Amino acid sequence: DIQMTQSPSSLSAFVGDRVTITCRAGQSISTYLNWYQQKPGKAPKLLIYAASTLESGVPSRFSGSGSGTDFTLTISSLQPEDFATYYCQQSYGTPPTFGQGTKVGIK
Amino acid sequence: EVQLVESGGNLVQPGGSLRLSCAASGFAFSRYAMSWVRQAPGKGLQWVSAMSATGGSTYFADSLKGRFTISRDNSMNTLYLQMNSLRAEDTAVYYCAKVKDSSTWYEGGFDNWGQGTLVTVSS
Numbered sequence: 001d002i003q004m005t006q007s008p009s010s011l012s013a014f015v016g017d018r019v020t021i022t023c024r025a026g027q028s029i030s031t032y033l034n035w036y037q038q039k040p041g042k043a044p045k046l047l048i049y050a051a052s053t054l055e056s057g058v059p060s061r062f063s064g065s066g067s068g069t070d071f072t073l074t075i076s077s078l079q080p081e082d083f084a085t086y087y088c089q090q091s092y093g094t095p096p097t098f099g100q101g102t103k104v105g106i107k
Numbered sequence: 108e109v110q111l112v113e114s115g116g117n118l119v120q121p122g123g124s125l126r127l128s129c130a131a132s133g134f135a136f137s138r139y140a141m142s143w144v145r146q147a148p149g150k151g152l153q154w155v156s157a158m159s160a161t162g163g164s165t166y167f168a169d170s171l172k173g174r175f176t177i178s179r180d181n182s183m184n185t186l187y188l189q190m191n192s193l194r195a196e197d198t199a200v201y202y203c204a205k206v207k208d209s210s211t212w213y214e215g216g217f218d219n220w221g222q223g224t225l226v227t228v229s230s
Binding site: 001032034036038042043044045046049050055087089091094095096097098099100101 | 142151152153154166168169202207213214215216217218220221222223
């Protein structure tokens with residue numbers, strides 16, 4: 001299985017801050033990397049697929065980059081509704097595997 | 108609008124069985140592979156199983172092979188997960204999820220998820 005490691009595991013930020021979350025794959029996965037947002041008690045929501053393509057309806061303050069083994073999710077200006085847990089997921093090899101999550105909290 | 112509605116979660120004793128259902132609407136169900144993904148309380152996401160659009164191929168997490176079975180009824184737009192020999196570590200919210208890309212069973216991520224159904228394995 002391809003191991004996915006996110007950092008940090010949690011962070012605190014102010015509204016308006018720029019936030020970056022990192023995801024590292026245990027082997028090269030090209031750009032087969034997806035990002036999800038999950039709020040408490042809710043299902044995950046796809047934000048970005050293929051490393052950098054914004055899912056329809058997702059605000060443009062979210063962006064993704066990277067290829068190979070290193071990827072980032074950036075929120076350019078954190079909004080109150082962005083406080084949530086974020087997961088990366090590789091779709092290069094089977095089984096699909098997720099990172100452990102990064103919880104973004106209010107500072 | 109795509110809708111996925113899971114049902115069937117319950118409290119079950121260790122060693123017991125349970126069948127989960129996922130009713131789909133708002134898209135061409137028979138054209139898309141579907142997956143089950145679970146989340147133990149306070150934990151992260153774990154992919155469980157998938158089935159191809161036609162039902163001809165199935166995929167399982169290695170740790171679950173032999174205990175779980177996936178199936179679908181394209182005439183009823185419904186996905187199922189049969190879970191046998193349940194263990195305490197199977198306690199989780201189980202989500203069904205639609206693959207984004209109809210040409211594959213896992214590439215492109217999962218673009219629609221149900222609300223989840225809770226399975227609790229405890230005596």
